[in-house]
Amino acid sequence: MNIIVCVKQIPDPETPAASFKVDEQAKKVIPAQGVAPVVNPYDPQATEAALQLRDAAGGGKVTVVSLGPDSARDAIKHALAMGCDEGVLINDDAFEGQDNFQTANALAKAIDKIGEYDLILMGRAAADWDMGVVPIGVAQALGIPAVTVAKSIEKDGDSVKVERVLDDGFQTVKAPLPAVVSVSNEFGEPRYPQLRQIMMAAKKTVEVWSASDLGLSPDEVGEGNRVLPLEALYIPKIESNVEIIEGESPEEKAATLVARLREAKLI
Amino acid sequence: MSGYFTEERRMIQQNAREFAMKEVFPVANELDHVKGDIPMELREQMGELGYFGIRIPEEYGGLGLGAFEYTLVTEELARAWMSVASIIARGNGLFGGFNEEQRKEYLPRMARGEFLGAVALSESDAGSDLGSVSCRAERDGDEWRLYGSKMWCTFADGADYLTVLARSEPITDPKTRHRGISNFFIPKERGSLPEGCSGTPVNKIGYHGWKTWELHFDGTRAELLGEEGRGFYGAASGLEVARVHTAARAIGLARGALEDSMEYAKQRVQFGRPIADFQAIRFKIAEMAAEIEAARQLTYFVADEADSQRRCDREAAMAKWFASEMAERVTSEGLQIHGGYGYTTDLPLERYWRDARLTKIFEGTSEIQLRIISDRLLEDR
Ligand SMILES: Cc1cc2nc3c(=O)[nH]c(=O)nc-3n(C[C@H](O)[C@H](O)[C@H](O)COP(=O)(O)OP(=O)(O)OC[C@H]3O[C@@H](n4cnc5c(N)ncnc54)[C@H](O)[C@@H]3O)c2cc1C
Numbered sequence: 001m002n003i004i005v006c007v008k009q010i011p012d013p014e015t016p017a018a019s020f021k022v023d024e025q026a027k028k029v030i031p032a033q034g035v036a037p038v039v040n041p042y043d044p045q046a047t048e049a050a051l052q053l054r055d056a057a058g059g060g061k062v063t064v065v066s067l068g069p070d071s072a073r074d075a076i077k078h079a080l081a082m083g084c085d086e087g088v089l090i091n092d093d094a095f096e097g098q099d100n101f102q103t104a105n106a107l108a109k110a111i112d113k114i115g116e117y118d119l120i121l122m123g124r125a126a127a128d129w130d131m132g133v134v135p136i137g138v139a140q141a142l143g144i145p146a147v148t149v150a151k152s153i154e155k156d157g158d159s160v161k162v163e164r165v166l167d168d169g170f171q172t173v174k175a176p177l178p179a180v181v182s183v184s185n186e187f188g189e190p191r192y193p194q195l196r197q198i199m200m201a202a203k204k205t206v207e208v209w210s211a212s213d214l215g216l217s218p219d220e221v222g223e224g225n226r227v228l229p230l231e232a233l234y235i236p237k238i239e240s241n242v243e244i245i246e247g248e249s250p251e252e253k254a255a256t257l258v259a260r261l262r263e264a265k266l267i
Numbered sequence: 268m269s270g271y272f273t274e275e276r277r278m279i280q281q282n283a284r285e286f287a288m289k290e291v292f293p294v295a296n297e298l299d300h301v302k303g304d305i306p307m308e309l310r311e312q313m314g315e316l317g318y319f320g321i322r323i324p325e326e327y328g329g330l331g332l333g334a335f336e337y338t339l340v341t342e343e344l345a346r347a348w349m350s351v352a353s354i355i356a357r358g359n360g361l362f363g364g365f366n367e368e369q370r371k372e373y374l375p376r377m378a379r380g381e382f383l384g385a386v387a388l389s390e391s392d393a394g395s396d397l398g399s400v401s402c403r404a405e406r407d408g409d410e411w412r413l414y415g416s417k418m419w420c421t422f423a424d425g426a427d428y429l430t431v432l433a434r435s436e437p438i439t440d441p442k443t444r445h446r447g448i449s450n451f452f453i454p455k456e457r458g459s460l461p462e463g464c465s466g467t468p469v470n471k472i473g474y475h476g477w478k479t480w481e482l483h484f485d486g487t488r489a490e491l492l493g494e495e496g497r498g499f500y501g502a503a504s505g506l507e508v509a510r511v512h513t514a515a516r517a518i519g520l521a522r523g524a525l526e527d528s529m530e531y532a533k534q535r536v537q538f539g540r541p542i543a544d545f546q547a548i549r550f551k552i553a554e555m556a557a558e559i560e561a562a563r564q565l566t567y568f569v570a571d572e573a574d575s576q577r578r579c580d581r582e583a584a585m586a587k588w589f590a591s592e593m594a595e596r597v598t599s600e601g602l603q604i605h606g607g608y609g610y611t612t613d614l615p616l617e618r619y620w621r622d623a624r625l626t627k628i629f630e631g632t633s634e635i636q637l638r639i640i641s642d643r644l645l646e647d648r
Contacts, residue, residue, distance in 0.1 A: 018533065077278060192286050195279065195317035195330050202275035 001057035001155060003050040003119045004111055005084065006138070007043040007066050009075040010128040012036065020235070027233040028097075029128075039075045042123025044190035046183040047079045049153055050121050051191075057155060060118075061085045065110050067095065067103055073206050080201035081193035087206040088114070094211045097223025099230075100129070104137025106221070109214035111142065119160060120180045124149050135182035145175040151186040271335065271567050279336055283343035286316065287351075292615075295348030298476060299618050304425065305351060305476045313351075314380025318344075319358025322508070328375030329359075333574035334508050338515045338566060345519025346526075349622040350476030352516045356509070357383040357422060362430060364450050364493030364501050385426035387417040387482060394419075395635050397432065398445040398499060402484065404433040404491075411435075411451060411491055412463075413484040419629075423466060423480040429453040431489060432498055450498035451489035463487035473621030507573045507580055509630055510587035514566040517594035517626040518559060520619045524601030525555045527616055531605055548604060555597045562590040581643040588636035591626035598623040 012035050019032040031037075050062045064079040066072045067090040076087035090110050095102070111120060120139075125132035132148065139146030151170060152163040155177075164171045165184050175181075193201070211221050219225055245260065247253035261267045294309060313319065321337045323329020330336075337359065345352035358377045361370060361384075376382035393399045402415035413433055423429060429452075436447030455461040464487045466480040493501050529552060532543035542548045566586045572579035598620040602609035609616050627633045 016530070016533070074281075077274070078282075081278060081282065192290075192312075192316055193278075193282050194315060195321065195332070198278045198282055199275055199330065199332075202273070202278050 001054055001060035002117050003062045004117050005047050005050045005064050006107055006122045007064055007075045007079055008040045008126045009037045009068050009072040010040045010126055012038045013127045022233055022235050024234050027230050039078050040123050040126045045187045046121040046123050047082050048190035049183050049187055051083045063114055067106055076206050077201050080204050081198045089206050089208045091208050092211040094221045098221055099226045099228045100131055100133050101137050101227040104134045105141050108138045108141030118177050122182045124182045124184045135180050139180040145179040147173055147175050148182045149184045150181050153181055280339045283340045287343045287347035291347035291351050296615050302475045318355050319380040320378025322359045323374050323378045329378040334511055334570040335574055338511055338570045341512055341515035342519040345516040346523050349516050349520055356512055382427045385420055385422040385429050387420040387429055387431045389419045391418045400432055402433040404435045411489045413487045413489050415484055417482040419479055420482050421479040422477045425477055427457050435495055445499045447496050448499040449495050450492040450501050452492045453489045461487055474625050507583040510583040511566055511570050513626055513630040514586040514590035517590040518563050520623045521559045521594040521597035523619045524598040528601040528604040551600050555600055558593045558597055562593045581640055584636040584639040588633050594623035594626055
């Protein structure tokens with residue numbers, strides 16, 4: 001079974017809130033000083049799923065793909081150390097400032113270029129922007145089904161059986177292969193890379209593809225060609241007030257509280 | 268990043284860091300207070316990752332890496348829990364006294380974490396001065412039997428074997444008392460003391476996660492390791508890597524104090540400002556960071572020298588001495604930055620401090636390291 005896993009390197013979500021800064025003028029997040037970027041926390045779960053499916057199928061290949069800066073090679077190497085077979089980095093300054101739809105398009109082009117695949121796995125969302133649209137975008141660009149927020153994935157002949165996590169329960173769906181499946185944290189903990197596999201991964205070369213390698217033209221990529229223009233970027237101000245509800249009895253206090261909450265449109 | 272770092276080393280370091288902070292640190296914070304043992308699942312997990320086989324050659328089932336990689340992993344584990352950084356030294360190779368047949372049998376198991384040792388060198392009256400050990404070994408047909416007591420044997424219960432330094436010939440001349448000491452090997456059941464050996468755990472102020480024992484041998488069966496009467500010299504070899512390992516443990520603890528203190532100083536507000544705004548605190552943090560880095564670079568240097576098969580006993584003693592003295596100062600300063608909260612058992616800082624204190628005592632006390640350094644410096648005088 002041939003599987004492609006997409007992984008992303010993001011600013012560390014554990015960065016203390018005080019270090020999180022935004023340049024409102026440039027509409028950009030200012031990277032926190034001295035905090036190294038990390039692999040998006042959902043992506044090792046997608047990688048784990050890929051490895052389990054490959055091994056259950058008794059063979060095949062798992063290829064890791066990441067679109068990002070040079071440093072994103074670390075995210076790919078991490079997946080290789082977990083046991084993936086090959087890695088591709090999509091890296092081009094021309095991608096700077098582009099949105100998720102453009103990224104989905106570029107990933108789809110890369111997946112096309114890789115060619116043979118039965119399944120594409122991704123994290124349910126990237127924990128930086130938390131939009132979760134890239135898996136669907138990739139599926140759309142490739143014209144194949146997308147199944148999101150998977151808790152478990154099972155290959156079943158020419159299709160895949162996926163248990164999805166919903167707000168109020170679980171849902172099992174079946175999709176024909178090839179398909180895109182995004183994996184949720186409910187899938188379970190990913191493995192830690194063994195030293196032996198780290199040593200092997202360190203020796204592997206990661207292929208690097210540019211925009212033109214993928215046949216993307218300059219008027220498709222980058223900030224100027226966003227599908228979703230960014231109007232403003234700012235950190236919301238959170239204001240809090242305290243009001244002590246007075247009253248003779250608990251019943252009276254409760255009634256006043258309910259009235260106040262209604263006024264505030266909170267209930 | 269310094270010239271020592273290849274991609275492989277960087278990846279080893281990063282992965283060890285992630286494992287240590289996610290899997291070891293929470294366990295340490297929970298178990299240190301109740302003096303609980305390092306959980307068996309954690310040991311097994313470390314075995315799967317390969318942490319017990321870092322320095323074991325590939326042909327014996329290990330990874331064939333060097334002192335440098337061992338140092339990197341040790342610092343990361345010690346950042347989370349010193350005892351876990353220590354347990355990897357119970358794998359990662361056998362004393363020189365083991366023969367080829369034994370190496371073939373035991374090293375692959377050791378690399379998987381299934382054959383870990385405990386070492387009984389020290390006695391109540393023989394610590395820095397191991398030449399004065401009094402535990403006796405007597406020949407019994409083809410075998411040997413041990414009689415007498417040992418002190419401070421950490422992990423005697425949890426290990427799969429013990430090595431014991433004992434006197435196989437009585438002292439005839441005090442000048443040659445280092446002779447007539449041999450090394451003995453006792454394979455044993457994990458989780459109990461060997462037959463003919465009893466013991467009591469020592470009450471210690473830190474280094475929890477495993478017990479440190481006072482042992483009494485009463486005819487315990489043992490195998491001779493290496494040459495009879497040359498055990499003292501065996502015990503005194505290969506100390507460079509042990510010293511680098513201890514230096515890395517000290518550095519990991521100090522780094523814990525630094526990281527926690529930076530975090531705390533930014534959050535703790537006094538006089539209307541985070542205490543990280545006060546120069547007194549900023550300078551403490553700067554000094555802590557500088558001392559840690561100095562110790563680390565010296566330790567990297569020694570590890571690299573050891574991997575290059577160059578003699579570095581003097582530098583190894585320097586690294587062990589400097590790093591452990593540094594760790595005591597830095598963990599104490601970290602505690603100071605935390606004020607009263609630092610002196611509670613609710614934060615891990617006091618654990619770093621208690622554990623750091625030990626690094627000045629075991630694996631050759633600070634005074635003994637200074638003796639080694641000064642002897643090397645002045646030997647040609
Ligand atoms: C928690 C813990 C775990 C341990 N685990 C083990 C273990 O697993 N296996 C094992 O074999 N041992 C173990 N040890 C023992 C440890 O290695 C010894 O405690 C150490 O070597 C010091 O010996 P000592 O305690 O007898 O002190 P001593 O040697 O009596 O030293 C007392 C003081 O005198 C100083 N001193 C001694 N000789 C000199 C000299 N010539 N010049 C200047 N100063 C000198 C020392 O530096 C020290 O300050 C452990 C100890 C502890 C505390």
